[in-house]
Amino acid sequence: RERLEFQIKQGMNGLDMGYMGQSGLVSILDCRLGSVTIREPFAKLRENLSILEPHQHLGSRVPLRLLLRDDGRGKAIAVLYVMTKGPVDSRPLEDWLKTGGFGGWEIRRVRNQKLRFVSSELVITSGNPTVQIRIAGRDLILTATSFSQVNRKAANVMVDLMLEQINPDGRLLDLYGGYGRFGLAYADRGGEALVVDSAPDALESGRAYVRNTGLLVKYQENDLGRDDLSGIDASSFDAAIIDPPHSGADGAVVDLLNGRGPERLIYVSCHPAALARDLKLLSGYHVDLIVPIDMFPSTSDLETLVILDRK
Known part of the structure; x- marks a missing residue:
């Protein structure tokens, strides 16, 4: 770690x-x-x-x-x-x-x-007191308190899995995206991304990276558990990825995706119980593939990437 x-x-x-x-x-x-x-x-x-x-x-x-x-x-x-x-x-x-x-x-x-x-x-x-992360040949700088995965190699495996599962030149909605690890990797392959998160420091780190690279990534600050999400047109994206906190996806996010979510959804979770609950709540989708990644050995937590398609 x-x-x-x-x-x-x-x-x-x-x-x-x-x-x-x-x-x-x-x-x-x-x-x-x-x-x-x-x-x-x-x-x-x-x-x-x-x-x-x-x-x-x-x-x-x-x-x-x-x-x-x-x-x-x-x-x-x-x-x-x-x-x-x-x-x-x-x-x-x-x-x-x-x-x-x-x-x-x-x-x-x-x-x-x-x-x-x-x-x-x-x-x-x-x-x-900053953290340097190498993405697509350039350095992104995070503040000391900004979130990033505890294991960079395992995080890169998840990014590669995501890229294999979605159209490389479409539009990606990255919810709970932080600085945009998934969205930036997707844009580096030729696509566009919208990253939504509540952490201003992480969002600013992503914006600074985009200013230096010219990647087609936009950042939007929203508290996904409290804010009105009606301004996010999820249906205009080819795919969405969500990487919520340990507690799982907020109800407003589940409603947004069930109501007008894209054809393909990728759910990244570290908490199997919350994941099981949310997969049941995401009634507009069916599970296509589940990939567990043991990022937290000897604990009850398990990093898991789930591919879902619209019913």
Whole structure:
């Protein structure tokens, strides 16, 4: 994996790092699922937790979450989320992050833990905390908090599968598209794409890439779970691809596709239960092909690409 997230909490023997289990924090000394690029700085941070020990509110009254990412340039970057509504004294946190040897890092305050990826506030940044992704021979730059798949090779397999299944020079509707990984790959083959997502940073990364490449991709900001989608004419596209979050597709998206969706639909899912529910709800389509990709070994999650055609 090129992205790992850990929790930092006060335990019986002081601060500890790991994953949350059913009965509390599971201490992690090393995570071999991660790339070497992010495992090495994780080890350094773990060795230097003592820097934070004098500040006993950290990891107790003020929970901490640490996101580590491979930046695509041979370095790791970090985002440290501080869960508090009050002011953040970043000095000990900065001293701690400096021991990791990162290419860049950010400290962000989060008032609502469930919305940390979309509503965190930047406290301080250092270096170049961005992620570089190579697409069609050019580099796309993402912010540290923008979503990308945890495994680039597996993500490329999904892109290739998509391209095999749809007309190469038509129009693609890319819903929950983020920076447009699918839409950009499709446009690079000669087609056009509309990418719809709610994350402004990811959309701007895609727009910057398109300005440099001239690919026929447009970006539209919509919260697919809340906004009125009547302005999206899904019937004008040759195919659609949706890659919703873990919870699955929003009801408005299902209604849009059932009502006036294109002839071919590709559904990318990481949660089998949500996928099964949504395939039943997508009553205007029948399943043609299911391709599982084990991107999350030893977990209940399974990345799956499903090809559907209109009934």
